[in-house]
Amino acid sequence: MDQVTRRFGAAEALRGLSWGADAGEVTCVLGPNGAGKTTSVEIATGLQRPDGGTVRVLGTDPWRAGADHRARVGVMLQDGGLPQSVRPVALLRHLSRFWDRPADVDGLVARLGIDEFAGTTIRRLSGGQRQRVALAAALVGRPQVAFLDEPTAGLDPHSRREVHGIVRETADSGAATVVTTHSFEEAERLADRVVVIVRGRVAAAGTVAEVAGTGGLEETYFALTDRQEADR
Numbered sequence: 001m002d003q004v005t006r007r008f009g010a011a012e013a014l015r016g017l018s019w020g021a022d023a024g025e026v027t028c029v030l031g032p033n034g035a036g037k038t039t040s041v042e043i044a045t046g047l048q049r050p051d052g053g054t055v056r057v058l059g060t061d062p063w064r065a066g067a068d069h070r071a072r073v074g075v076m077l078q079d080g081g082l083p084q085s086v087r088p089v090a091l092l093r094h095l096s097r098f099w100d101r102p103a104d105v106d107g108l109v110a111r112l113g114i115d116e117f118a119g120t121t122i123r124r125l126s127g128g129q130r131q132r133v134a135l136a137a138a139l140v141g142r143p144q145v146a147f148l149d150e151p152t153a154g155l156d157p158h159s160r161r162e163v164h165g166i167v168r169e170t171a172d173s174g175a176a177t178v179v180t181t182h183s184f185e186e187a188e189r190l191a192d193r194v195v196v197i198v199r200g201r202v203a204a205a206g207t208v209a210e211v212a213g214t215g216g217l218e219e220t221y222f223a224l225t226d227r228q229e230a231d232r
């Protein structure tokens with residue numbers, strides 16, 4: 001996306017935001033609460049329309065994109081948006097039928113431990129369980145681009161490890177894989193590239209080594225965000 005702006009009333013959520021993600025790479029998007037990460041993911045997936053700037057995903061404007069484009073883009077949002085009264089495996093099987101070559105549902109179910117709560121409706125799942133179903137739902141169509149909004153937030157260590165493996169494999173299979181996170185450890189472990197968003201603008205972008213420099217990602221992050229806070 002290039003020079004994207006988005007305002008909500010008087011609040012400028014995105015103030016000329018420009019960043020990209022390449023195929024075959026994990027791009028981790030970091031930034032304080034309210035920086036604009038979710039807004040930019042929702043714009044990139046066509047769920048919100050930007051006020052200004054240019055957005056292209058697989059060469060297409062996501063706001064105007066049709067079903068063919070949307071079938072090639074996987075998205076996991078923070079609040080899930082899953083149907084509440086369905087059981088998880090039934091949901092994933094149902095979704096998998098939208099694609100000619102879906103992912104192996106049984107494999108995803110086993111890896112994410114979804115079989116342990118297969119008989120429970122989504123309404124009654126714990127937060128972390130629901131999140132694992134939302135991740136599987138985002139990836140079941142083997143998307144060429146995956147937007148995963150805080151996929152590991154609140155997950156237990158085993159689930160987090162499994163999600164890291166799945167994210168890596170998604171990128172290795174060729175997908176541009178965008179992951180928002182508040183975890184430096186996660187970004188350092190997973191990311192090929194890092195984008196730091198502060199108050200609706202990109203404060204730093206590049207490989208982990210480029211952004212982290214000699215001091216490490218955490219130190220760089222605090223230097224960038226403390227400075228921006230001081231600029232308010």
Ligand SMILES: Nc1ncnc2c1ncn2[C@@H]1O[C@H](COP(=O)(O)OP(=O)(O)OP(=O)(O)O)[C@@H](O)[C@H]1O
Nearest residue numbers: 008011012013031032033034035036037038039040
């Ligand atoms: N629908 C809306 N109406 C009004 N303000 C909104 C709306 N959506 C987002 N905002 C505001 O836009 C800014 C960016 O929010 P966004 O959710 O993109 O942040 P974020 O970086 O994803 O934060 P977090 O780390 O908390 O998930 C915030 O100030 C938020 O209050």
